[in-house]
Amino acid sequence: MISHDRIKIPPGFWNGLREIGFSMQEITAKAQLMPAQIERPEGVTITEYFAIWQAYSELVGDISEAVVKLSTAFDTTQYPPSMLATFHARDYRDALNRMGKYKKLCPPESLQIKEEGDDCRIQLSWSDPQQPGPPMLAAITLATLLELGRRGTGRLIHAKLVEFSFPLMDTGTLETYFGCPVRFGADTNRLTLKRSDLNLPFLSYNEEMLEILTPALEHTLNERQSNDSFVLTVERIIKHGLAGSRPDMLIVARDLGMSERTLQRRLAEEGTSFKKILSHVRHEMALTYLKDPSLEIHEVAFLTGYEDQNSFYRAFRSWEGETPANWRIKQNSQSVPLAR
Structure with a gap:
């Protein structure tokens, strides 16, 4: 989520x-x-x-x-x-x-x-x-x-x-x-x-109380699930076109069959924005790729849509408070089994 x-x-x-x-x-x-x-x-x-x-x-x-x-x-x-x-x-x-x-x-x-x-x-x-x-x-x-x-x-x-x-x-x-x-x-x-x-x-x-509460809760739950599926769809489209380039909001809107303005409005109604979702997707994918020791840092930057490694470093520091290399070292040290 x-x-x-x-x-x-x-x-x-x-x-x-x-x-x-x-x-x-x-x-x-x-x-x-x-x-x-x-x-x-x-x-x-x-x-x-x-x-x-x-x-x-x-x-x-x-x-x-x-x-x-x-x-x-x-x-x-x-x-x-x-x-x-x-x-x-x-x-x-x-x-x-x-x-x-x-x-x-x-x-x-x-x-x-x-x-x-x-x-x-x-x-x-x-x-x-x-x-x-x-x-x-x-x-x-x-x-x-x-x-x-x-x-x-x-x-x-x-x-x-x-x-x-x-x-x-x-x-x-x-x-x-x-x-x-x-x-x-x-x-x-x-x-x-x-x-x-x-x-x-x-x-x-209390049957009467349940008859009052349940319909409203079910309606809210259905709305939440519908909204979540929309945001997840936007995430999926971003992930699909992420490697090597920054996804354009216009392209995502076209894939969804709507205008840029409609996409912005729908996301605003969910309390988020295209920029926030893009940052979240990049962050999530960066952590996943960095756990793969076969990938170099510059390759992770490319796969998460950054044209240069410095931009990726700045973004990663804002997410994790440290460089991608240091984060990877810490993850590797935690995964090493203790000697018996």
């Missing part, structure tokens, strides 16, 4: 933080953000969103304790519509499936839910694997899924296993909360539940 996606932070998030002693001003100052950035109607960028969570992590000190506090402090009356639809679901399975579906409206994370045997495994993925979210956000997301089941059913549901891809935190606090073993340094972030718990009915089931 590309970087123009925005996240609207619900008021309940800030209310929950206030409940445990943190103000929005403290968090934004630590994240080096201005209040105006947080209050934009279209929401914050993914980078800003991650910065907010990282700031909370740094301010709170004990991350494990903070995960539990914020997960349990969030008032259900403050839930955004997508969360309300899960809280008023028929049972835990229905709630989780709705959560997985409506997460598509709330980048940058997504959920893959798989029922197999006696287990239900819920895996957290990031829209951009090159930009994973802070550990705090991953932990909060999985804790929220369990908290949803507990609040909806009125039962103290325990997970079977929780796995995190980041290094060790305070295992004891999290194991007490989740009621199961918690592993760190795993290959993914994943919550494993007892499949039988998914059949538990929700005491908060």
Whole structure:
């Protein structure tokens, strides 16, 4: 998913933080953000969103304790519509499936839910694997899924296993909360539940509320998917004509059967522009090509549409804060297996 996606932070998030002693001003100052950035109607960028969570992590000190506090402090009356639809679901399975579906409206994370045997495994993925979210956000997301089941059913549901891809935190606090073993340094972030718990009915089931919320959410989801497919189509056309030349917006517009002005308007409606998409595609492809040791730097520059190597170097510094050569060296050193 590309970087123009925005996240609207619900008021309940800030209310929950206030409940445990943190103000929005403290968090934004630590994240080096201005209040105006947080209050934009279209929401914050993914980078800003991650910065907010990282700031909370740094301010709170004990991350494990903070995960539990914020997960349990969030008032259900403050839930955004997508969360309300899960809280008023028929049972835990229905709630989780709705959560997985409506997460598509709330980048940058997504959920893959798989029922197999006696287990239900819920895996957290990031829209951009090159930009994973802070550990705090991953932990909060999985804790929220369990908290949803507990609040909806009125039962103290325990997970079977929780796995995190980041290094060790305070295992004891999290194991007490989740009621199961918690592993760190795993290959993914994943919550494993007892499949039988998914059949538990929700005491908060509200058919009338679902009849109000569901159509609006489905409409928004359909619009988002349609818009995403348009942006992805533009990306595909750019990639096809990228090697050795900078794609011209007029050519892309003609391939789409529309005028330049219409293309600009459609992209502006999605909160992005041709220039932003072109930069994103070049960045993404540059990282992919640099991982191939058989390609020289000047060849990567050519394949990403730069006529000279210096222009590519300047662009890459703006993306990664270092030269392509240094980035490649770091990647190679990380991929070398440790000696036994």
